[in-house]
Amino acid sequence: LCSAKKQRKKPEAQTGGAQFQRRCSHCQVQKTPQWRTGPLGPKTLCNACGVRFKSGRLFPEYRPASSPTFSGDIHSNSHRK
Template sequence: SDPGPVRGKKWKRGESGSGSPRRCSHCGVQKTPQWRAGPLGAKTLCNACGVRFKSGRLLPEYRPACSPTFSSELHSNNHRKVLEMRKKKELLMMGSGRAEPGLSHPLSSFG
């Protein structure tokens, strides 16, 4: 009738020890296979955003499709489409006589 060895509490993937769920600082996702380092420190980006950040391709328009903040009009999870969206936006801004500063810089959403 011995219940066996007592085990400590296991943390669910995607949760930190503080009791509140961890969120990606770029896209807002809470569940990811691995937390990665970003501009705000260790374990602040989900796997998808962390890989993009490390390669220098994390742009504000990039969102994983599973992100709660994903909108197909504003975001894409495909780098080529993100670049096309940025080019269209840039042309619209030029046509209206307004240029948006910092449009070509990655990570302006962290700013």
């Protein structure tokens, strides 16, 4: 008995076709452990922003510290008191 393993076709972005660099629609970060669903659809938010969005705490002034648009004077990544 031989079991055949199904192979899925990889999207072009993963196979080296058209190079598409995904960005978080909120903080513009490109590297994240997981892409999450946001107000613009599936896989539009980074992990940090997606978790905050799902819990209702994604505010314009929030940016993860690793975001290229993070500014300590404007944004806060700590909990509000």
